[in-house]
Every structure is written in C-alpha cells, then in structure tokens.
Amino acid sequence: MMTADGRFVDTAGDRMVFAKGLGWLRVKPLQGASIQALVLEWYRKTWYADRTREEVLREVSDRWKGGPDALFVAELPNGTPVAAVGVDHTHAKGGAAVISHLYVDPKYRGRSLGSSMVGCAEDHLRLLHRPDVLLYCDPGLVDFYRKLGYTEHPTPSGGGEDASEDPPVTTMIKTLLAAR
Numbered sequence: 692m693m694t695a696d697g698r699f700v701d702t703a704g705d706r707m708v709f710a711k712g713l714g715w716l717r718v719k720p721l722q723g724a725s726i727q728a729l730v731l732e733w734y735r736k737t738w739y740a741d742r743t744r745e746e747v748l749r750e751v752s753d754r755w756k757g758g759p760d761a762l763f764v765a766e767l768p769n770g771t772p773v774a775a776v777g778v779d780h781t782h783a784k785g786g787a788a789v790i791s792h793l794y795v796d797p798k799y800r801g802r803s804l805g806s807s808m809v810g811c812a813e814d815h816l817r818l819l820h821r822p823d824v825l826l827y828c829d830p831g832l833v834d835f836y837r838k839l840g841y842t843e844h845p846t847p848s849g850g851g852e853d854a855s856e857d858p859p860v861t862t863m864i865k866t867l868l869a870a871r
C-alpha cells in the first residue's frame with residue numbers, strides 16, 4: 692500500500708521510505724541488541740553525551756526491548772542506517788503513546804527522511820489502534836512538527852521524564868484515529 696505522503700507498507704508489514712537522491716529505503720523495526728552501533732552513537736552524541744556507550748546501549752535496549760515498542764531504522768541498501776525514530780508506551784501519558792529519538796544522519800537531512808520516519812512511527816501506532824500520539828521536542832522544532840500535523844499542548848500533569856529535563860521542551864500531540 693502506498694501512503695499519500697510517499698511511504699510504502701507491504702502486506703507483511705515491512706515499511707519503505709522514499710528519500711530524494713537515495714530512492715526507496717527499507718525501514719526495519721528493531722529492538723534490544725539488534726539496534727546498530729551507529730544509531731547508538733548518534734544518540735550518545737545528541738542526547739546522552741554524559742553517558743558511556745554501555746549506558747546508552749542499556750537505556751536503548753530497555754526502552755525498546757519488545758512488544759509494541761520499537762525503534763524504526765531506515766537503511767541504505769548496504770545496511771548502513773541513515774535515520775531512526777522510536778515508538779514507546781513506557782513513557783505514555785494520558786493514553787497517548789510517545790514518539791521519540793527522531794534522528795537523521797546529517798549527510799541525508801533535507802530529503803524528507805525526518806518527516807517520513809515520523810510517518811512510519813504513526814503508521815505503526817495506527818496499526819496498534821492508538822488514537823493519539825505525543826512527543827517532546829526542542830522549541831526550535833515546533834514548526835517542523837506543526838507541518839506534520841502536531842499541535843502544542845500543555846505538558847500533561849506528571850510530565851514525561853523528558854518533559855521535566857533541561858533544556859526546556861515543548862509537548863506536541865496529534866490525533867491519529869478519529870473518534871468513532
């Protein structure tokens with residue numbers, strides 16, 4: 692099935708994204724130890740600079756250890772990861788699942804990979820019949836997520852772990868499935 696915004700989901704559930712200049716890339720849902728070292732390194736540099744590689748591996752393996760939670764990774768045909776995004780329910784607030792850890796290799800930004808990866812995560816949640824999704828972002832990324840249909844939301848009471856940390860974050864939400 693081709694989605695309106697240029698993603699492809701085959702009948703087995705495998706996903707593909709189209710990136711300008713790269714063509715169709717396979718997106719794998721990964722969990723635990725199968726998450727590539729390069730992805731862990733992106734995350735260490737971006738969000739966990741104060742932690743060791745082993746600590747980041749533990750954090751990532753715990754967060755996406757199985758069940759409906761997964762880290763979606765887009766790969767070049769040779770298996771090199773170029774983008775990733777996570778979906779988890781551990782940090783869900785008020786019934787909404789959480790999309791987090793969106794990252795595109797700097798070499799491949801501006802080719803719509805970031806937007807398509809968010810779309811992959813949303814497709815996954817729709818298949819799980821999750822009506823809402825929530826994310827925490829740097830205030831500088833509000834416009835990026837607005838373009839994808841997200842709106843700013845006051846941080847839910849109790850906040851997510853990410854919402855309570857410095858620097859300040861903006862909580863954004865999106866309705867994935869219309870109420871019946």
Ligand SMILES: CC(C)(COP(=O)(O)OP(=O)(O)OC[C@H]1O[C@@H](n2cnc3c(N)ncnc32)[C@H](O)[C@@H]1OP(=O)(O)O)[C@@H](O)C(=O)NCCC(=O)NCCS
Nearest residue numbers: 793794795800801802803804805806827828831832834835
């Ligand atoms: C944010 C990020 C994922 C965007 O990836 P990308 O593949 O370059 O994004 P896209 O090509 O899909 O961009 C889609 C649109 O958003 C815009 N956009 C991209 N990055 C943006 C940013 N930082 N701020 C505002 N707009 C942005 C693009 O210009 C494009 O606009 P257009 O549709 O008018 O051309 C990437 O810059 C990244 O990995 N950043 C570091 C990690 C990070 O901040 N992750 C977000 C965690 S909440």
